Amino acid sequence: MDVLTIALLSGISFGMVLFLIASGLSLVLGLMGIINVAHGAIFMVGGYIGVTVGNATDSFFFAVLTGAVSAGVIGLVIERGFLRNLYKKELDQILVTFAFVYIMTNITLWIWGPWPKNITVPSMLTSSVPIGSFRFPIHRFLVIFVGGIVCVCLWWLQEKTKIGAIVRAGMDDAQMVSVLGLNLTPITIGLFVLGSSLAGFASVIAMPMMGGVNTELGTSIIFTAIAVVIVGGIGSVQGTLAGALLIGVVYNLAATYFPPIAKFTAYIAMILILLFRPSGLLGRELQRQF
Amino acid sequence: MDISLVSLLTKILIFGLLAMSLDLVFGYVGLWSFAHAALFGVSAYAAAIFVIHYHITSFWIVLPGGMFVAGIVAGIFGFIALRVSAIYFLLITLALGQLVFGIVTTFRRLTGGSNGLAGIQYPDLTFPFLPAALSSTGFYYLTLIIFVVCAFVLYTLLNSPFGYSLRGIRENESRMRGLGYNTWLIKFTAFIVSGLFAGVAGVLYVHFNGIIAPGDVGVMASGAVMLMVIIGGAGTLWGALIGSVVILSLQHFIGLIIPERWPLVMGICFALVVICLRGGIFPYLHILWRKVSSCES
Numbered sequence: 295m296d297v298l299t300i301a302l303l304s305g306i307s308f309g310m311v312l313f314l315i316a317s318g319l320s321l322v323l324g325l326m327g328i329i330n331v332a333h334g335a336i337f338m339v340g341g342y343i344g345v346t347v348g349n350a351t352d353s354f355f356f357a358v359l360t361g362a363v364s365a366g367v368i369g370l371v372i373e374r375g376f377l378r379n380l381y382k383k384e385l386d387q388i389l390v391t392f393a394f395v396y397i398m399t400n401i402t403l404w405i406w407g408p409w410p411k412n413i414t415v416p417s418m419l420t421s422s423v424p425i426g427s428f429r430f431p432i433h434r435f436l437v438i439f440v441g442g443i444v445c446v447c448l449w450w451l452q453e454k455t456k457i458g459a460i461v462r463a464g465m466d467d468a469q470m471v472s473v474l475g476l477n478l479t480p481i482t483i484g485l486f487v488l489g490s491s492l493a494g495f496a497s498v499i500a501m502p503m504m505g506g507v508n509t510e511l512g513t514s515i516i517f518t519a520i521a522v523v524i525v526g527g528i529g530s531v532q533g534t535l536a537g538a539l540l541i542g543v544v545y546n547l548a549a550t551y552f553p554p555i556a557k558f559t560a561y562i563a564m565i566l567i568l569l570f571r572p573s574g575l576l577g578r579e580l581q582r583q584f
Numbered sequence: 585m586d587i588s589l590v591s592l593l594t595k596i597l598i599f600g601l602l603a604m605s606l607d608l609v610f611g612y613v614g615l616w617s618f619a620h621a622a623l624f625g626v627s628a629y630a631a632a633i634f635v636i637h638y639h640i641t642s643f644w645i646v647l648p649g650g651m652f653v654a655g656i657v658a659g660i661f662g663f664i665a666l667r668v669s670a671i672y673f674l675l676i677t678l679a680l681g682q683l684v685f686g687i688v689t690t691f692r693r694l695t696g697g698s699n700g701l702a703g704i705q706y707p708d709l710t711f712p713f714l715p716a717a718l719s720s721t722g723f724y725y726l727t728l729i730i731f732v733v734c735a736f737v738l739y740t741l742l743n744s745p746f747g748y749s750l751r752g753i754r755e756n757e758s759r760m761r762g763l764g765y766n767t768w769l770i771k772f773t774a775f776i777v778s779g780l781f782a783g784v785a786g787v788l789y790v791h792f793n794g795i796i797a798p799g800d801v802g803v804m805a806s807g808a809v810m811l812m813v814i815i816g817g818a819g820t821l822w823g824a825l826i827g828s829v830v831i832l833s834l835q836h837f838i839g840l841i842i843p844e845r846w847p848l849v850m851g852i853c854f855a856l857v858v859i860c861l862r863g864g865i866f867p868y869l870h871i872l873w874r875k876v877s878s879c880e881s
Binding site: 400 | 664672678682687689804844850851852858
């Protein structure tokens with residue numbers, strides 16, 4: 295029973311990390327129609343910058359802040375510098391972001407070297423709570439809590455604000471939105487930057503739990519994040535949450551009870567959803583012709 | 585011949601073949617497949633398993649074996665992926681490619697896990713008048729012959745009615761269906777054929793390289809192949825070969841100076857090609873050729 299509880303809690307905390315990473319990906323995919331394959335690399339670089347700042351200033355708070363901001367800046371550069379030139383050529387945009395994975399991973403390797411890095415966490419976060427005969431790290435509760443807050447904020451943004459309404463309208467019919475006189479461009483840029491910042495934020499906040507940053511992250515986490523987006527449904531916060539928690543929990547349960555298949559759970563879920571319910575668990579019915 | 589040059593040429597032919605197989609589905613049918621390194625990889629792993637675990641070294645068994653495995657996997661992938669279109673197709677092939685990557689890393693006893701399988705020699709040709717053991721130059725000629733045969737088959741295929749139906753599907757699938765073509769079957773067949781050729785490349789690769797590891801199988805490797813096709817010019821068949829020449833030569837020369845920065849250079853090339861040189865190199869060469877030949881008359 296304790297083992298199950300631990301597995302579920304670990305799964306939920308991992309799911310929250312996935313949510314933070316995938317939400318940016320999902321909203322950008324819904325509104326702009328592009329899969330930012332470099333999102334994982336942005337996650338990685340944000341983490342590295344956060345670690346460097348965190349270990350230099352001994353402040354976890356600053357680490358998280360710089361991680362998020364730097365990731366947002368990188369997102370801005372990619373969007374304005376490169377994706378803008380390929381407006382409406384979605385498949386080309388995907389290829390360019392793919393190129394950026396190679397570029398960013400190699401530059402990270404160049405600057406920080408091949409060894410993984412980890413951040414020094416404030417002492418109050420390193421303790422653990424007893425659950426049955428095991429101990430569960432407090433830090434994971436922090437991740438769940440923070441993830442929950444971000445989720446609520448994003449949901450509020452999506453459902454209760456004018457900007458959210460414009461975004462949802464843009465996902466349904468971007469042409470109509472511009473006909474109505476609303477400029478979608480600053481909003482798409484903002485969304486892209488927000489998504490990237492969330493990835494950087496997630497990277498630092500979850501780092502103690504994820505075991506640090508390494509140069510493989512650019513290429514490893516992105517596919518799980520894409521699976522989350524597809525499974526949960528494109529373009530909605532609640533969809534991404536559903537997909538993230540589902541994949542996070544299933545992965546942890548598999549890792550606990552059937553380790554050999556753990557790696558595959560995300561991809562199998564993704565393939566099943568694409569075959570039987572392409573719009574995802576809670577996705578919007580997209581009008582966009584892919 | 586200088587051994588590293590022979591080595592480079594052999595590698596160019598092998599990846600040229602792989603890129604051509606991708607061009608078949610990507611350039612001619614318009615399917616964005618990120619699974620081709622996986623098809624290449626399963627064939628290479630199958631060949632490696634034949635040689636290492638079952639001690640079958642005869643090329644005439646290993647080659648068809650690898651092709652067969654690749655064909656089967658391509659059939660499975662195609663069956664799953666062809667149910668959806670465009671971006672979802674891309675995503676499914678991505679997931680399938682990563683699935684293969686996960687599988688080869690997990691089943692250590694069979695595939696050597698993250699270390700891969702090593703120790704594969706040049707193939708054993710066991711035929712009366714062929715040399716018993718190949719040198720690297722000998723292997724180069726073998727690869728060249730196989731490449732020429734495959735290229736010829738592909739060229740004939742692509743300029744046959746079947747090949748034109750592929751182009752038709754790329755341009756307007758619903759119209760093709762309206763004309764009575766079974767587009768699903770055509771796409772499926774094309775995908776399997778593509779897998780067979782990727783399989784040939786895979787078997788040649790594992791003999792050439794001596795080792796096959798998970799890194800050769802994943803999505804990033806598929807991306808590199810896609811880059812070759814795009815740089816050379818998608819939908820032109822020879823463009824794929826040109827792409828292979830450009831990328832591998834570049835990799836060879838960068839490797840002589842600053843090998844650690846190769847992925848960076850490749851990423852930059854990739855970005856530049858996508859933004860500036862969208863049609864690839866081949867169309868420019870084609871125009872140049874036309875200009876030159878019309879000047880003479």
